[in-house]
Amino acid sequence: MSGHGTPIPMTSHPCGPLTGSAEVPGDKSISHRSLILGAMAVGETKISGLLEGEDVLDTAKAMRAFGAEVIDHGGGNWSVHGVGVGGFAEPDQVIDCGNSGTGVRLIMGAMASSPITTTFTGDASLNKRPMARVTDPLALFGAQAVGRSGGRLPMTIVGAADPVPVRYEVPVPSAQVKSAVLLAGLNAPGKTVVIEKEATRDHSERMLAGFGAEITVEDTDEGRVITLTGRPELKPQVIAVPRDPSSAAFPVCAALITPGSDVLVPGIGLNPTRAGLFTTLREMGADLTYENERHEGGEPVADLRARYSPDMKGITVPAERAASMIDEYPVLSVVAANATGTTMMGGVKELRVKESDRIDAMARGLRANGVTVEEGEDWWTVQGLGIGGVPGGATCESFLDHRIAMSFMVMGMGAQKPVSVDDGSPIATSFPIFEPLMAGLGASLERA
Ligand SMILES: O=C(O)C1=C[C@@H](OP(=O)(O)O)[C@@H](O)[C@H](O)C1
Numbered sequence: 001m002s003g004h005g006t007p008i009p010m011t012s013h014p015c016g017p018l019t020g021s022a023e024v025p026g027d028k029s030i031s032h033r034s035l036i037l038g039a040m041a042v043g044e045t046k047i048s049g050l051l052e053g054e055d056v057l058d059t060a061k062a063m064r065a066f067g068a069e070v071i072d073h074g075g076g077n078w079s080v081h082g083v084g085v086g087g088f089a090e091p092d093q094v095i096d097c098g099n100s101g102t103g104v105r106l107i108m109g110a111m112a113s114s115p116i117t118t119t120f121t122g123d124a125s126l127n128k129r130p131m132a133r134v135t136d137p138l139a140l141f142g143a144q145a146v147g148r149s150g151g152r153l154p155m156t157i158v159g160a161a162d163p164v165p166v167r168y169e170v171p172v173p174s175a176q177v178k179s180a181v182l183l184a185g186l187n188a189p190g191k192t193v194v195i196e197k198e199a200t201r202d203h204s205e206r207m208l209a210g211f212g213a214e215i216t217v218e219d220t221d222e223g224r225v226i227t228l229t230g231r232p233e234l235k236p237q238v239i240a241v242p243r244d245p246s247s248a249a250f251p252v253c254a255a256l257i258t259p260g261s262d263v264l265v266p267g268i269g270l271n272p273t274r275a276g277l278f279t280t281l282r283e284m285g286a287d288l289t290y291e292n293e294r295h296e297g298g299e300p301v302a303d304l305r306a307r308y309s310p311d312m313k314g315i316t317v318p319a320e321r322a323a324s325m326i327d328e329y330p331v332l333s334v335v336a337a338n339a340t341g342t343t344m345m346g347g348v349k350e351l352r353v354k355e356s357d358r359i360d361a362m363a364r365g366l367r368a369n370g371v372t373v374e375e376g377e378d379w380w381t382v383q384g385l386g387i388g389g390v391p392g393g394a395t396c397e398s399f400l401d402h403r404i405a406m407s408f409m410v411m412g413m414g415a416q417k418p419v420s421v422d423d424g425s426p427i428a429t430s431f432p433i434f435e436p437l438m439a440g441l442g443a444s445l446e447r448a
């Protein structure tokens with residue numbers, strides 16, 4: 001798990017064209033959900049293309065601790081023999097979710113309506129992140145939580161012996177909170193209703209329907225209203241995990257800012273609740289096209305083709321697009337530094353409670369490398385220096401945050417001087433093949 005090991009300092013050198021095909025790993029959000037819902041189904045779920053990053057491996061380990069049989073068949077092929085809704089055993093060990101907010105919050109939801117007690121912990125980053133956003137609604141089901149001050153991990157959840165269904169309006173745009181409530185609702189008799197004012201990624205809703213749960217989604221004046229009927233028997237599924245658009249963002253953005261590049265990123269999930277970055281890049285003038293558009297496993301998929309784009313312009317990113325690209329703002333800010341004019345990113349308060357405070361982490365590293373950044377509580381602007389205009393030459397802190405580390409590695413590829421990070425080890429949480437994949441395209445990454 002990241003944060004427990006030795007830091008890995010890394011440097012990215014300015015490089016020539018990036019070319020070829022970038023086969024990025026499976027989607028992290030869908031991978032977590034496949035394992036968790038597989039563990040709550042009756043029978044064997046088969047998963048191909050699972051992301052074998054540390055975050056997801058920690059979720060696999062947790063599902064074993066709750067009694068599911070989780071088998072790694074090699075090559076991204078996994079099977080999960082589930083124990084059924086309400087069938088979780090009480091783990092006899094602390095559940096360590098490493099660096100993963102998704103892992104810990106979804107698993108808390110999945111166990112909260114069962115009469116078992118579980119203690120959760122994580123690495124130094126996860127143990128700083130807010131958990132009350134999940135334990136508040138879980139208390140409505142009858143679960144109790146005792147954690148550190150400020151609702152932080154380590155934390156013990158005493159699941160509800162007699163859960164009741166709830167109606168809950170999610171106060172922050174968060175698919176993790178929405179999903180935790182839905183997963184808890186699975187073992188509550190009756191209808192659990194979750195309302196979200198802004199649409200967030202909908203993988204849980206899609207996958208619950210796929211597993212045979214009774215779930216409806218309505219767009220109303222109060223927002224998206226999701227209604228789930230509790231105590232279903234979930235039917236095991238065969239799941240092909242699409243490739244992760246949040247990982248695709250790195251080779252795509254690297255190609256846009258590196259002279260002469262032409263990179264194909266095949267088979268990327270383009271669920272509209274996830275594709276905001278690509279829309280934004282196209283609005284900035286990026287030469288980014290969708291080829292071979294198709295549907296796979298109920299999700300829209302395309303091959304992305306990104307070519308060097310010397311004429312990108314700064315834009316105001318619509319605040320209502322934030323949820324559909326929330327993990328992509330760090331790398332977008334690197335592209336913004338290589339565009340002309342100012343890029344304004346508003347409505348992004350959530351960036352401050354990710355693996356790091358991502359506005360602060362990016363602002364520090366961008367400034368150290370010669371880029372002007374202004375920020376407020378829920379917005380930031382990046383002053384573009386034009387293509388190739390980033391001076392570079394400095395070392396950035398990654399704050400145990402994979403997206404920060406990878407974003408600065410991308411920045412180095414198009415900068416005037418190399419860019420370094422103090423610790424690239426968190427990259428393994430979501431994109432374990434980042435270094436060989438980028439090197440295969442022509443990037444020059446070095447471990448110090
Ligand atoms: O549900 C999910 O799989 C995720 C939801 C998002 O978090 P929030 O729910 O905190 O916005 C996102 O940042 C995270 O990487 C994955």
Ligand SMILES: C=C(OP(=O)(O)O)C(=O)O
Pocket residue numbers: 099100101102103327354355403430
């Ligand atoms: C925010 C992220 O993940 P998590 O919340 O699962 O730690 C991310 O992957 O960018």
